[in-house]
Amino acid sequence: MAKAKIYLGNKNYSSWSLRGWLMLSMSGLAFDDVVIPLDQPDTTETILAYSPSGRVPVLVHGEVRIWDSLAIGEYLAEICPKAGLWPKARPTRAHARSVSAEMHAGFVPLRAALPMNVRRSFPGHEYSSEVQADINRITAIWRGCRKQYGEGGPFLFGGPGIADAMFAPVASRFRTYGIDLDETSTSYVKAIHGLTAMKRWSQAAKNEPMVNDRYEFD
Ligand SMILES: N[C@@H](CCC(=O)N[C@@H](CS)C(=O)NCC(=O)O)C(=O)O
Secondary structure, three states, X not given: OOOEEEEEOOOOOOHHHHHHXXXXXXXXXXXXXXXXXXXOOOHHHHHHOOOOOOOOOEEEEOOEEEOOHHXXXXXXXXXXXXXXXXXXXXXXXXXXXXXXXXXXXXXXXHHHHOOOOXXXXXXXXXXXXXXXXXXXHHHHHHHHHHHHHHHHOXXXXXXXXXXXXXXXXXXXXXXXXXXXOOHHXXXXXXXXXXXXXXXXXXHHHHHOOOOOHHHOOO
16 A cells, blocks of 8 residues: 555644644654645645545545544544554443543633644733633543553553554644643653654644745734
């Protein structure tokens, strides 16, 4: 089968791309990645050549095409069962799927007010009480997972998996905006940034020449 290829938005700004790319890195599958710069006059047309939704990430693997981050995770968990992308025990897996779906579907105030900007730091950036409520819920999820399932390692369910990839862009945002966190969440943010794949992504984001003023606050 042809080598897997994932099409992404800017590594500095595209949080959904980071999720799909991290899952692919965790899967152990060999892959190439292609960045499509977002917010350019031809962006939509270029993405539509690969992704029917006009959104990235999109994973192409032989005949298979998957244009959604969580669906990419499900596909990889099926074809790379040894990677442990979901927890082994069914009840734990159900919990991991629930928190991943909650991230996938929610936290709109946080996502809108604190956009991902991997290479920058904006401490003291103001945000609303709705955003604080999202932060509170996310950190409650993290504390709950770490306490109940985190024994085998520093991630939500011990070893790294899909749920961590889903929350990695939030961990990045918490660093960028200097969000005050409890001890467990601070350690978790550190663990996410300690992943080799996360370090590679951050380096690539730093090296990217594209700047989008919509996500820069100075
Ligand atoms: N539900 C999708 C969301 C993907 C998404 O919204 N991607 C953004 C980039 S982060 C996008 O493709 N935007 C297209 C554009 O800006 O033209 C997923 O989970 O992959």
